[in-house]
Amino acid sequence: xxxxxxxxxxxxxxxxxxxxxxxxxxxxxxxxxxxxxxxxxxxxxxxxxxxxxxxxxxxxxxxxxxxxxxxxxxxxxxxxxxxxxxxxxxxxxxxxxxxxxxxxxxxxxxxxxxxxxxxxxxxxxxxxxxxxxxxxxxxxxxxxxxxxxxxxxxxxxxxxx
Amino acid sequence: xxxxxxxxxxxxxxxxxxxxxxxxxxxxxxxxxxxxxxxxxxxxxxxxxxxxxxxxxxxxxxxxxxxxxxxxxxxxxxxxxxxxxxxxxxxxxxxxxxxxxxxxxxxxxxxxxxxxxxxxxxxxxxxxxxxxxxxxxxxxxxxxxxxxxxxxxxxxxxxxx
Numbered sequence: 579x580x581x582x583x584x585x586x587x588x589x590x591x592x593x594x595x596x597x598x599x600x601x602x603x604x605x606x607x608x609x610x611x612x613x614x615x616x617x618x619x620x621x622x623x624x625x626x627x628x629x630x631x632x633x634x635x636x637x638x639x640x641x642x643x644x645x646x647x648x649x650x651x652x653x654x655x656x657x658x659x660x661x662x663x664x665x666x667x668x669x670x671x672x673x674x675x676x677x678x679x680x681x682x683x684x685x686x687x688x689x690x691x692x693x694x695x696x697x698x699x700x701x702x703x704x705x706x707x708x709x710x711x712x713x714x715x716x717x718x719x720x721x722x723x724x725x726x727x728x729x730x731x732x733x734x735x736x737x738x739x
Numbered sequence: 740x741x742x743x744x745x746x747x748x749x750x751x752x753x754x755x756x757x758x759x760x761x762x763x764x765x766x767x768x769x770x771x772x773x774x775x776x777x778x779x780x781x782x783x784x785x786x787x788x789x790x791x792x793x794x795x796x797x798x799x800x801x802x803x804x805x806x807x808x809x810x811x812x813x814x815x816x817x818x819x820x821x822x823x824x825x826x827x828x829x830x831x832x833x834x835x836x837x838x839x840x841x842x843x844x845x846x847x848x849x850x851x852x853x854x855x856x857x858x859x860x861x862x863x864x865x866x867x868x869x870x871x872x873x874x875x876x877x878x879x880x881x882x883x884x885x886x887x888x889x890x891x892x893x894x895x896x897x898x899x900x
Contacts, residue, residue: 579833584745585752591788592753624834627752672740673785 579630583669586634589627590666591673594618596682598707600700612694612703614686616662617651619643637661659686681706740791744830747795750788751827752834755779757843759868761861773855773864775847777823778812780804798822820847842867 599613616638620628628640628650638652652662663686666679685703693699760774777799781789789801789811799813813823824847827840846864854860 581833582745584743585749585833588746588749588751589753590749591746592750620834627834630833672742672746672791673781673788 579626581630581634583665586631587666587669587671589631590618591671591675593620594675596675596678596710598682598685598703598710600704600707610700612685612689612700613653614655614658614682614689615651615653616658616682617649619647619649622646622648635661635665655686655689659690678710681710740787742791742795744826747792748827748830748832750792751779752832752836754781755836757836757839757871759843759846759864759871761865761868771861773846773850773861774814775816775819775843775850776812776814777819777843778810780808780810783807783809796822796826816847816850820851839871842871 595615595617597613597615597617599611599615601611601613618628618631625640625648628648631650632638632640635652635657637654637657638650640648640650643649652658663683666676667683670676671679685706688694688699688703694703756776756778758774758776758778760772760776762772762774779789779792786801786809789809792811793799793801796813796818798815798818799811801809801811804810813819824844827837828844831837832840846867849855849860849864855864
């Protein structure tokens, strides 16, 4: 299945999510995990569309989500930075999801500059995450399984305050 | 906001619905109402996208849905037949929603031939509607309000068995 850029934009306007997740680190008394994630979730009957997205972007993985749902997701910082973000900068989303995308980009820029390693930076990221439609992800979403080994773990830093 | 055909296909693959509704008629002891409807529902924050779809297709209406959601919808038989169906025949949906679309087309063809006026025809339409992901609509969905006066009522026939 070959996808056209505008189909991808339309589909992501409907079904895509840009997540910024912040969670307390499980093994530290003080510290945070940050997760950047681009996902598209579908019922398993449309698995082929998720694999078509994976082929289209040339990155990411298709994994089980909840129940009979699957997710195409990209967590790897380099892929988000060099593939996903440039695509949606060039082909702008038309729904208000574009606002979330811009916030996602802002967090990515902050992390690239190392601001997530500072207390001030992490607070700014938290503020941005709180403003996004999809709030900070639940801690369990940050629990990485062996299944993720092929893809970037998506957790970039742990800071100790 | 100007939409491109492939964006529309992608967005409808994610957010669109093709309904075939069959309900007992409220004022007759024996008889049915049939509703064909193409809808795209969004949170009101993305109202402008629904109006952009209305402009794109040059038909349909934007109306309140449930709570803070709005729907772009087309019910008028002529518009479904001459605008909506030809568009998605030319620009095929990529998800399994295309299967629903084909069933929707089949019902439209049956109705065009007047088969919905026969008991056998209505049973075939009911069978098709039952196979679609979105089952026959609830009776209240067929309750037409004054709000619909500008658009086709969407109820094409009442038959008495």
